[in-house]
Amino acid sequence: MAPKFPDSVEELRAAGNERFRNGQYAEGSALYGRALRVLQVQGSSNPEEESVLYSNCAACHLKDGNCRDCIKDCTSALALLPFSIKPLLRRASAYEALEKYPMAYVDYKTVLQIDDSVTSALEGINRMTRALMDSLGPEWRLKLPSIPLVPVSAQKRWNSLPSENHKEMAKSKSKETTTTKNRVPSAGDVERARVLKEEGNELVKKGNHKKAIEKYSESLLYSNLESATHSNRALCYLVLKQYKEAVKYCTEALKLDGKNVKAFYRRAQAHKALKDYKSSFADISNLLQIEPRNGPAQKLHSRK
CATH class of the missing domain: 1.25.40.10 (Tetratricopeptide repeat domain)
Structure with missing residues (x-):
């Protein structure tokens, strides 16, 4: 039946x-x-x-x-x-x-x-x-369909759905496991990214490095062409003793600006903490080629 x-x-x-x-x-x-x-x-x-x-x-x-x-x-x-x-x-x-x-x-x-x-x-x-x-190259943004402008009045609608552990709706800030190269952000994205970076900088001054990371992460979502944002985020990870993350974001910063002395210095510190002395020495050597009289770099170099 x-x-x-x-x-x-x-x-x-x-x-x-x-x-x-x-x-x-x-x-x-x-x-x-x-x-x-x-x-x-x-x-x-x-x-x-x-x-x-x-x-x-x-x-x-x-x-x-x-x-x-x-x-x-x-x-x-x-x-x-x-x-x-x-x-x-x-x-x-x-x-x-x-x-x-x-x-x-x-x-x-x-x-x-x-x-x-x-x-x-x-x-x-x-x-x-x-x-x-x-797939589309550096001008990929110009080839996108138009993105609808969501009205301010639009509220989140938590529809009743089949019961399941929907990770897709987890309410947490992005950990942004990767960073994209060569984005071509709009002028609005660039301005939003700048504001978020400045908010992150203020949080760093207050010693709130975890919150600062969140701000830098948001900033990078809008525009990831700013080398300093990657470098500043790396500083936060360095302070929090998350050295592998510090190395990662210093590397991203240097891809955008090969003469970012702060990124070289912070990566050297992170490499040293990870006991990768060869890489640390290489970073300091590169930094000193750019700024031969950089005092902190000279001190770190002398400790090798």
Whole structure:
């Protein structure tokens, strides 16, 4: 005997959530689709409920690797309820999986206009920037579709979704595991990056290096062409004794400005703390070629 499905939208949605939790994504999608049809037959105007159900269908398709139907359902969800975070994130993931990087970038960037602390969007922007640089070259920003301007009135909409531990919605600031080379930011991005860098500098003066790192991370998200921002972030990691991170961001700074003496000095200090004396010596030697009379560098050099 065929199983009897529940009749109400609420019951169908709950059953769909249960299937989703159990990894039965096709069944879950079918139940959400049935709930949508019930809504349509009832003729009730509930765009938020419909949007949630389309978004849930999209989640099932994404889990099953059906990216095209995921995009279709996310688009339907967003037509009903614009600027909803979860459909945007899911559509971005589907575009990314299909290597439609410009479209994925636009969706991730739209999410960050709504809530700039969504970790998966921050990480997605970093991945897409690298991919777009590789595929389209330094002028990649000029080849993007237009990014919608999210109105200030748009609020975060935490749609009810299939119960799952959605890391995509974690509310934490970006750890920004990578930095992209040669970004071509807009004038607005450059100004925002400058303001955030200055805020980070003020936090460093107050000794709040952890918060300063957050500000520098945000600054680099908008524009990563400023060598000093990488170098300042490295200083914070150096103070916090996170020496490998300090080396990493000094290296990024030097890729942008090969004569950044602060980056050479801080990397030399970090290398020394890691007992990599050869690299430390090389950095100090390079620094002294640029500034032969640099006192701190001379002192560190004499201790080798």
